[in-house]
Amino acid sequence: MRQEVRSGAGLYLAVAAGGFRRYATYGTATAAGVFTNTAFGFIVAYTYIALWNERPGLGGYDQAQALTFVWVSQSLLAAGALIGGGFQEEMQERVRTGDIAVDLYRPADLQMWWLAADLGRAAFQLLGRGLFPLVAGALAFQLALPADPLRWLLFLASVTLGLVVSFAVRYLLGLAAFWLMDGAGINMMATVVSIFFSGMLLPLTVFPGGFGEFVRVLPWAAMLQIPMDVLLGKHAGAGSAAGALAFQAGWAGVLLGAGRLLQSAATRKVVVQGG
Numbered sequence: 001m002r003q004e005v006r007s008g009a010g011l012y013l014a015v016a017a018g019g020f021r022r023y024a025t026y027g028t029a030t031a032a033g034v035f036t037n038t039a040f041g042f043i044v045a046y047t048y049i050a051l052w053n054e055r056p057g058l059g060g061y062d063q064a065q066a067l068t069f070v071w072v073s074q075s076l077l078a079a080g081a082l083i084g085g086g087f088q089e090e091m092q093e094r095v096r097t098g099d100i101a102v103d104l105y106r107p108a109d110l111q112m113w114w115l116a117a118d119l120g121r122a123a124f125q126l127l128g129r130g131l132f133p134l135v136a137g138a139l140a141f142q143l144a145l146p147a148d149p150l151r152w153l154l155f156l157a158s159v160t161l162g163l164v165v166s167f168a169v170r171y172l173l174g175l176a177a178f179w180l181m182d183g184a185g186i187n188m189m190a191t192v193v194s195i196f197f198s199g200m201l202l203p204l205t206v207f208p209g210g211f212g213e214f215v216r217v218l219p220w221a222a223m224l225q226i227p228m229d230v231l232l233g234k235h236a237g238a239g240s241a242a243g244a245l246a247f248q249a250g251w252a253g254v255l256l257g258a259g260r261l262l263q264s265a266a267t268r269k270v271v272v273q274g275g
Contacts, residue, residue: 012116019120059205064144071137075130091174092183158227161248168255178266199225
Protein backbone atom coordinates (compact mmCIF):
# COMPACT_ATOMS: atom_id res chain seq x y z
CA MET A 1 0.00 0.00 0.00
CA ARG A 2 2.76 2.41 0.97
CA GLN A 3 4.67 1.51 -2.19
CA GLU A 4 1.60 2.28 -4.32
CA VAL A 5 1.20 5.68 -2.65
CA ARG A 6 4.85 6.51 -3.31
CA SER A 7 4.54 5.33 -6.90
CA GLY A 8 1.42 7.45 -7.46
CA ALA A 9 3.02 10.51 -5.89
CA GLY A 10 6.11 10.00 -8.05
CA LEU A 11 3.96 9.83 -11.18
CA TYR A 12 2.17 13.11 -10.48
CA LEU A 13 5.41 14.83 -9.50
CA ALA A 14 6.83 13.75 -12.85
CA VAL A 15 3.75 15.12 -14.62
CA ALA A 16 4.12 18.43 -12.75
CA ALA A 17 7.81 18.60 -13.66
CA GLY A 18 6.86 17.93 -17.27
CA GLY A 19 4.37 20.79 -17.17
CA PHE A 20 7.08 23.10 -15.81
CA ARG A 21 9.59 22.08 -18.51
CA ARG A 22 7.00 22.35 -21.26
CA TYR A 23 6.27 26.01 -20.57
CA ALA A 24 9.93 26.78 -19.91
CA THR A 25 10.66 26.01 -23.58
CA TYR A 26 8.58 28.99 -24.75
CA GLY A 27 11.19 31.66 -24.07
CA THR A 28 9.89 34.23 -26.53
CA ALA A 29 6.31 33.88 -25.32
CA THR A 30 7.48 34.22 -21.72
CA ALA A 31 9.45 37.38 -22.50
CA ALA A 32 6.43 38.85 -24.30
CA GLY A 33 4.24 37.98 -21.32
CA VAL A 34 6.67 39.64 -18.91
CA PHE A 35 6.65 42.81 -21.02
CA THR A 36 2.85 42.80 -21.24
CA ASN A 37 2.38 42.26 -17.50
CA THR A 38 4.88 45.00 -16.68
CA ALA A 39 3.45 47.52 -19.12
CA PHE A 40 -0.12 46.80 -18.02
CA GLY A 41 1.03 47.04 -14.39
CA PHE A 42 2.27 50.60 -14.96
CA ILE A 43 -1.01 51.58 -16.64
CA VAL A 44 -3.12 50.17 -13.82
CA ALA A 45 -0.76 51.56 -11.15
CA TYR A 46 -1.11 55.15 -12.37
CA THR A 47 -4.87 54.66 -12.65
CA TYR A 48 -4.93 53.49 -9.03
CA ILE A 49 -2.80 56.47 -7.96
CA ALA A 50 -5.33 58.86 -9.47
CA LEU A 51 -8.22 56.96 -7.92
CA TRP A 52 -6.67 56.72 -4.45
CA ASN A 53 -5.68 60.41 -4.55
CA GLU A 54 -9.38 61.18 -4.92
CA ARG A 55 -10.55 58.46 -2.51
CA PRO A 56 -7.87 57.81 0.14
CA GLY A 57 -8.43 54.56 1.99
CA LEU A 58 -10.75 53.18 -0.70
CA GLY A 59 -11.60 49.56 -0.03
CA GLY A 60 -9.67 49.64 3.23
CA TYR A 61 -6.27 50.06 1.51
CA ASP A 62 -3.89 52.99 1.60
CA GLN A 63 -2.16 53.95 -1.65
CA ALA A 64 0.92 51.79 -1.02
CA GLN A 65 -1.28 48.76 -0.34
CA ALA A 66 -3.34 49.47 -3.46
CA LEU A 67 -0.17 49.61 -5.56
CA THR A 68 1.02 46.39 -3.96
CA PHE A 69 -2.30 44.85 -4.97
CA VAL A 70 -1.63 45.92 -8.57
CA TRP A 71 1.86 44.51 -8.89
CA VAL A 72 1.40 41.28 -6.99
CA SER A 73 -1.78 40.70 -8.99
CA GLN A 74 0.24 41.06 -12.17
CA SER A 75 2.70 38.47 -10.88
CA LEU A 76 -0.14 36.01 -10.21
CA LEU A 77 -2.18 36.68 -13.34
CA ALA A 78 -0.52 34.10 -15.63
CA ALA A 79 -0.02 31.51 -12.90
CA GLY A 80 -3.70 31.55 -12.00
CA ALA A 81 -4.73 31.70 -15.68
CA LEU A 82 -7.13 34.47 -14.71
CA ILE A 83 -7.47 35.64 -18.31
CA GLY A 84 -7.01 32.25 -19.95
CA GLY A 85 -3.89 30.38 -20.94
CA GLY A 86 -4.40 27.29 -18.80
CA PHE A 87 -5.00 23.69 -19.75
CA GLN A 88 -8.74 23.82 -20.39
CA GLU A 89 -8.50 24.72 -24.06
CA GLU A 90 -6.17 21.80 -24.71
CA MET A 91 -8.47 19.47 -22.82
CA GLN A 92 -11.49 20.70 -24.76
CA GLU A 93 -9.65 20.11 -28.03
CA ARG A 94 -8.75 16.58 -26.95
CA VAL A 95 -12.41 15.92 -26.23
CA ARG A 96 -13.42 17.33 -29.61
CA THR A 97 -10.92 15.17 -31.53
CA GLY A 98 -11.47 12.06 -29.44
CA ASP A 99 -7.88 12.04 -28.09
CA ILE A 100 -9.36 12.17 -24.59
CA ALA A 101 -9.88 8.42 -24.95
CA VAL A 102 -6.09 8.02 -24.71
CA ASP A 103 -6.09 10.03 -21.47
CA LEU A 104 -8.82 7.83 -20.02
CA TYR A 105 -6.78 4.71 -20.74
CA ARG A 106 -3.76 5.99 -18.82
CA PRO A 107 -3.07 4.25 -15.48
CA ALA A 108 -3.67 7.58 -13.74
CA ASP A 109 -6.63 9.57 -12.52
CA LEU A 110 -7.73 12.08 -15.18
CA GLN A 111 -8.36 14.92 -12.72
CA MET A 112 -5.12 14.41 -10.82
CA TRP A 113 -3.15 14.19 -14.08
CA TRP A 114 -4.41 17.56 -15.28
CA LEU A 115 -4.03 19.10 -11.81
CA ALA A 116 -0.39 18.04 -11.60
CA ALA A 117 0.33 19.33 -15.11
CA ASP A 118 -1.40 22.65 -14.37
CA LEU A 119 0.45 23.16 -11.09
CA GLY A 120 3.72 22.58 -12.95
CA ARG A 121 2.67 25.22 -15.50
CA ALA A 122 1.69 27.61 -12.71
CA ALA A 123 5.02 27.14 -10.93
CA PHE A 124 6.88 28.17 -14.06
CA GLN A 125 4.59 31.15 -14.64
CA LEU A 126 5.17 32.35 -11.08
CA LEU A 127 8.92 32.30 -11.62
CA GLY A 128 9.10 33.12 -15.32
CA ARG A 129 6.42 35.81 -15.52
CA GLY A 130 5.82 36.77 -11.91
CA LEU A 131 9.10 37.95 -10.48
CA PHE A 132 10.17 40.62 -12.96
CA PRO A 133 6.93 42.66 -12.94
CA LEU A 134 6.93 42.63 -9.13
CA VAL A 135 10.56 43.80 -8.99
CA ALA A 136 9.82 46.50 -11.57
CA GLY A 137 6.85 47.70 -9.54
CA ALA A 138 8.86 47.70 -6.30
CA LEU A 139 11.59 49.80 -7.92
CA ALA A 140 9.18 52.32 -9.43
CA PHE A 141 6.64 52.70 -6.60
CA GLN A 142 6.43 52.55 -2.84
CA LEU A 143 4.86 49.15 -2.13
CA ALA A 144 3.64 47.74 1.18
CA LEU A 145 5.48 44.42 0.94
CA PRO A 146 5.73 42.73 4.34
CA ALA A 147 9.03 42.00 6.08
CA ASP A 148 7.60 39.16 8.19
CA PRO A 149 8.68 35.74 6.75
CA LEU A 150 5.59 34.10 8.29
CA ARG A 151 3.35 36.43 6.29
CA TRP A 152 5.10 35.34 3.11
CA LEU A 153 4.69 31.65 4.02
CA LEU A 154 0.98 32.17 4.62
CA PHE A 155 0.78 34.03 1.33
CA LEU A 156 2.48 31.14 -0.48
CA ALA A 157 0.01 28.68 1.08
CA SER A 158 -2.87 30.94 0.07
CA VAL A 159 -1.55 31.26 -3.49
CA THR A 160 -1.26 27.47 -3.75
CA LEU A 161 -4.87 27.02 -2.63
CA GLY A 162 -5.92 29.77 -5.05
CA LEU A 163 -4.23 27.89 -7.89
CA VAL A 164 -6.11 24.73 -6.96
CA VAL A 165 -9.42 26.62 -6.92
CA SER A 166 -8.57 28.13 -10.32
CA PHE A 167 -7.77 24.68 -11.67
CA ALA A 168 -11.01 23.24 -10.30
CA VAL A 169 -13.09 25.93 -12.04
CA ARG A 170 -11.24 25.44 -15.32
CA TYR A 171 -11.51 21.65 -15.06
CA LEU A 172 -15.29 22.06 -15.07
CA LEU A 173 -14.91 24.16 -18.23
CA GLY A 174 -12.80 21.44 -19.79
CA LEU A 175 -15.35 18.76 -18.96
CA ALA A 176 -18.15 20.90 -20.41
CA ALA A 177 -16.71 20.09 -23.85
CA PHE A 178 -18.14 16.59 -23.54
CA TRP A 179 -21.53 18.22 -24.08
CA LEU A 180 -20.73 21.49 -25.89
CA MET A 181 -17.95 20.23 -28.20
CA ASP A 182 -16.75 23.82 -28.79
CA GLY A 183 -15.60 25.59 -25.64
CA ALA A 184 -14.82 29.01 -27.15
CA GLY A 185 -18.01 30.65 -25.92
CA ILE A 186 -17.90 29.32 -22.39
CA ASN A 187 -14.18 30.14 -22.12
CA MET A 188 -14.85 33.76 -23.11
CA MET A 189 -17.64 34.05 -20.55
CA ALA A 190 -15.45 32.48 -17.87
CA THR A 191 -12.65 34.99 -18.58
CA VAL A 192 -14.99 37.96 -18.17
CA VAL A 193 -16.33 36.54 -14.89
CA SER A 194 -12.80 35.85 -13.65
CA ILE A 195 -11.58 39.38 -14.43
CA PHE A 196 -14.47 40.98 -12.57
CA PHE A 197 -15.00 38.64 -9.60
CA SER A 198 -11.40 37.69 -8.75
CA GLY A 199 -10.41 41.26 -7.87
CA MET A 200 -8.12 41.69 -10.86
CA LEU A 201 -10.01 44.73 -12.13
CA LEU A 202 -10.54 46.29 -8.69
CA PRO A 203 -10.18 44.86 -5.18
CA LEU A 204 -13.44 43.23 -4.17
CA THR A 205 -13.46 45.27 -0.95
CA VAL A 206 -14.25 48.32 -3.10
CA PHE A 207 -17.72 47.00 -3.92
CA PRO A 208 -20.26 48.25 -1.37
CA GLY A 209 -23.09 46.70 0.59
CA GLY A 210 -24.68 43.36 -0.10
CA PHE A 211 -23.15 43.09 -3.56
CA GLY A 212 -19.67 43.41 -2.08
CA GLU A 213 -20.42 40.75 0.51
CA PHE A 214 -21.77 38.47 -2.23
CA VAL A 215 -18.74 38.70 -4.54
CA ARG A 216 -16.36 38.10 -1.64
CA VAL A 217 -17.84 34.66 -0.93
CA LEU A 218 -17.64 33.43 -4.54
CA PRO A 219 -14.86 31.02 -5.55
CA TRP A 220 -13.12 33.63 -7.71
CA ALA A 221 -12.33 35.61 -4.55
CA ALA A 222 -10.23 32.62 -3.43
CA MET A 223 -8.04 32.95 -6.53
CA LEU A 224 -6.72 36.48 -5.99
CA GLN A 225 -8.50 38.61 -3.39
CA ILE A 226 -7.84 36.26 -0.46
CA PRO A 227 -4.11 35.76 -1.22
CA MET A 228 -3.70 39.53 -1.58
CA ASP A 229 -5.42 40.21 1.73
CA VAL A 230 -3.24 37.60 3.42
CA LEU A 231 -0.13 39.31 2.05
CA LEU A 232 -1.35 42.77 3.05
CA GLY A 233 -2.12 41.69 6.61
CA LYS A 234 -5.90 41.95 6.35
CA HIS A 235 -6.08 38.50 7.93
CA ALA A 236 -3.70 39.17 10.79
CA GLY A 237 -3.76 36.70 13.65
CA ALA A 238 -3.84 32.92 13.59
CA GLY A 239 -7.63 32.69 13.65
CA SER A 240 -8.21 35.10 10.78
CA ALA A 241 -5.48 33.59 8.62
CA ALA A 242 -6.79 30.08 9.28
CA GLY A 243 -10.28 31.24 8.34
CA ALA A 244 -9.03 32.69 5.04
CA LEU A 245 -7.17 29.50 4.15
CA ALA A 246 -10.17 27.40 5.21
CA PHE A 247 -12.38 29.47 2.88
CA GLN A 248 -10.07 28.65 0.00
CA ALA A 249 -9.73 24.99 0.98
CA GLY A 250 -13.51 24.72 1.24
CA TRP A 251 -14.04 26.02 -2.28
CA ALA A 252 -11.24 23.79 -3.57
CA GLY A 253 -12.91 20.74 -2.02
CA VAL A 254 -16.37 21.66 -3.32
CA LEU A 255 -15.20 22.38 -6.86
CA LEU A 256 -12.89 19.37 -7.09
CA GLY A 257 -15.77 17.23 -5.86
CA ALA A 258 -18.04 18.76 -8.51
CA GLY A 259 -15.38 18.03 -11.09
CA ARG A 260 -15.20 14.42 -9.93
CA LEU A 261 -18.97 14.04 -10.30
CA LEU A 262 -19.03 15.71 -13.71
CA GLN A 263 -16.07 13.59 -14.82
CA SER A 264 -17.98 10.46 -13.88
CA ALA A 265 -20.96 11.62 -15.93
CA ALA A 266 -18.74 12.67 -18.85
CA THR A 267 -16.89 9.37 -19.10
CA ARG A 268 -20.25 7.65 -19.50
CA LYS A 269 -20.96 9.97 -22.41
CA VAL A 270 -17.76 9.76 -24.43
CA VAL A 271 -18.66 11.15 -27.82
CA VAL A 272 -15.85 10.80 -30.33
CA GLN A 273 -16.15 13.51 -32.93
CA GLY A 274 -13.74 13.43 -35.86
CA GLY A 275 -11.74 10.53 -34.44
